[in-house]
Amino acid sequence: MTTPRLTDRRPDISADELVDAMTPPPRFDEVRFDTYIPNPEEPSQAAAVAACREFAERVTAAGGDERRSVLRSLFGGRKARRPDGGKQGVYLDGGFGVGKTHLLASTWHAVPGPKSYGTFVEVTNLVGVLGFTETVRRLSQHRLLAIDEFELDDPGDTMLVTRLLSKLTDAGVYVAATSNTLPEKLGEGRFAAVDFLREIHAMSERFDVVRIDGPDYRHRGLPEAPEPMDDEELAEAAAATEGATLDDFDDLCGHLAGLHASKYGRLVEGVSAVYLRGVHAAPDQDVALRLVALADRLYDRAVPVRVSGGALSSLFTEEMLSGGYRKKYLRAISRLTALSRDLAKS
Template identity: 60%
Template sequence: MPCSLARPLQLGTVSTSPITEAAPVSLCARAPHVPADRLVAEMVPPPRFDSVRFETYVPDPNQPSQSEAVTVLSSFAAGLGGAHAVGARRRWFAKKPAATTGPRGVYLDGGYGVGKTHLLASLWHATPAEPALKAFGTFVELTNLVGALGFQQTVQTLSGHRLLCIDEFELDDPGDTVLVSSLLRRLVENGVALAATSNTLPGKLGEGRFAAVDFLREIQGLSAHFRPLRIDGEDYRHRGLPEAPAPYSDEQVTKAAYATEGAALDDFPQLLDHLSRVHPSRYGALTDGVRAVCLTDVRPVPDQSTALRLVVLADRLYDREVPVLASGVPFDRLFSDEMLNGGYRKKYFRAISRLTALARDAKGLVAQ
C-alpha cells in the first residue's frame, strides 16, 4: 500500500493533467537528517512567534495577571543587558549567581492559550543580546539537543548564552526532568538566565498553583532562582471564534492538496506509522517547505507512544503555522478518555488546542 495518496511527482513537475500540475508531496516519503549544529542554530522563536513583542501582546482586561506579566518580564529582560564581547562575557559569566540581584529565572504558570509562548518569545526578543547569545526551544527540543551533543557539550555550548527560554516544560518523565534539571543547574552556575513555561489543564480552578509547586519541586534545588508568574485567562485560540470546521471528505482533502502549492498529502494511519521511524528531533525538518498538511482517514490514535509522537508533530506544525486539513474524526476525538485522564493529559489537550487552530486556518483551502 502506498504511503500517501499523492502521486509520485516532484514539486514543480508539469503534467498535461490539471490535477497533477502541482502534485503534493508526502511526509511519509521524507527521512530527514538533521546535523547537531542545525539543532543549536534553530534554537530561536519559531516562525509563528518571530515577530511577536510585548507591545503586540493583547492582555485580557478581565485578567490583570496578564498585564502584570508583561511588566515583570519587560523589567526582567532589561536587567539582562551587558557587554557582548567574548572576553567581557566570560568575566560576566564568572560571577557567582549569589552576586546577582533578583531571580535568575522566571516561570510562566497558566492554562492553554493565555499567551505564555507569546510572552516567552517576547522576552527573548527584548533581551538586549545578539541572537547567538540567546536560546529558545521546547523542553523536547532541549532533551533532543542533549541526546545529539551529549551532556557536557550541551553545557559548554549553552553556557555562552545570556538567556535560555524553555517552552512547554514537561514534568511527566522523571528521567528527562532530572536530566534537564542537572543541565539548568550547570547553566545557572555559569550565569545563564532562565525562563520557562508549562501548561495546566483547562477548567481546573487552582491547578495552575499546583503546576508551579510541581515545577519548583522537580527542578531540584533551582527553585530559589525562579520567580513564578501566574497568568490567568481562557484559551485565546478559541476566544470569540467559531467552532473548528468539521472534518471534510477524503475527496475534498485530496482535491485541496492538489490545488495547493507546497501541500503534503498523507493517509493518517500511515503517517503515524512513519513517525515511529523518524526521531522527534527531526519532525521540524520533516515539514521543511510544506505549506499545508492534508490528511485523510484521521482516526483515534491507537496507543500512548504513537500519541506522544503526534503531539510533537502538532507542536512543530503549530510553530511553523502550517494549516492542517483533514477527513475522518474531529481532532477532539484523537485521544481516548483514558489518555485524556492519564499522566500525559496536558500534552494531549495542548495538541487538540493547536490542531484545532490549524484546522481553522485550513478552512480556506477547500473550494466553496
C-alpha cells in the same frame, strides 16, 4: 500529478544546525511585548507583560565583566551567584492559549545575544547529540536560555535538565521557561519517585513564577473546527493546494515513530498545508505524544491542517484526556483546531 506525502520525507539535522536553529519558530518571529494584547478581564496578563519586561531588562543589564567573573567562578571550582542574590529564572505558568509562548519569544527578542530558544524536547535532544559537557560549554556563553513547553514526561529527562539548568545558572545564564504546570507540580500524576520529586523541588527554587490566567485566545468567540471532509473531497483539495501534502493517518503515525521528535519541524518545513486521510483516536500514549509534538511544530510554522475520518477533537481518548498528559493533549487539540480553521478560511 500525485500529491507529495510527509511519509516520503527523511529529514536529518546536524549538531551545528541544532545549535543554530535554537531561535523562536517562524510564527513568533515578529512578536514583541507591545504586540501582546492583555485581556482586560484578566489582570494577571498585564502583570505578566510587566514581569517579563523587567526580567529582560535585568538580563540585558548583566554586563560582560560580570559574566566573565561568573564564568571564572564556575570553572575555577566555586559556585557562582548573581551580585543581587536574585533568582535567575522566570517561569510562565498558565493554561494553553493565554500567550505564554508569545511572552517567552518577546523576552528572547528583547535580550541581546548570544542567546538560545528551544522546546524542552529540542534542549534534551541537544544534550543527546553534543553530550552534556559540550552542551554546558556552548550554552554557558549565552546570556539567556528560553525553554518552551517545559513538560516533564520522563524521570531521566527531569534529572538531565535539572542538572543542566544548575550548571548554566551557576555559570550566569538566565533562564526563561513556559509550562502548563507550576515547577513544584511538574510530573504530578505521572511519577512519584523520591529522587524525581527532590529534583523537581530543587529546580523550582531557581525560578520566579509568573501566573497567567485567562481563556484560550485561539477560540475566543470563534466557531468550532470544521467538520471532517470525505476522502475524495480531501484528496481534491490537497491536489489543488500548491505545496500541500496528503497522507494516510496511520501511515504518518508509523513514519513519526521512526523519527526523533527534534526532526518534526524539519519534516514539515516548506509545506503549505497538511491533509490527513482517515483520522481516528490514537491507539496508545506513544502515538498520542508523537502527535502532540507534530501539532506543536505545525502550529509553530502556521501550517494549516484538514482531515477526513474523525474530527481533530477525537484524536485522544477520554482515558488519555483524564490522565497525566491531559494538558498536552488539550493544547494539541486547541492548536490543531485553530490550524484547521485557517485552511477552511483560505
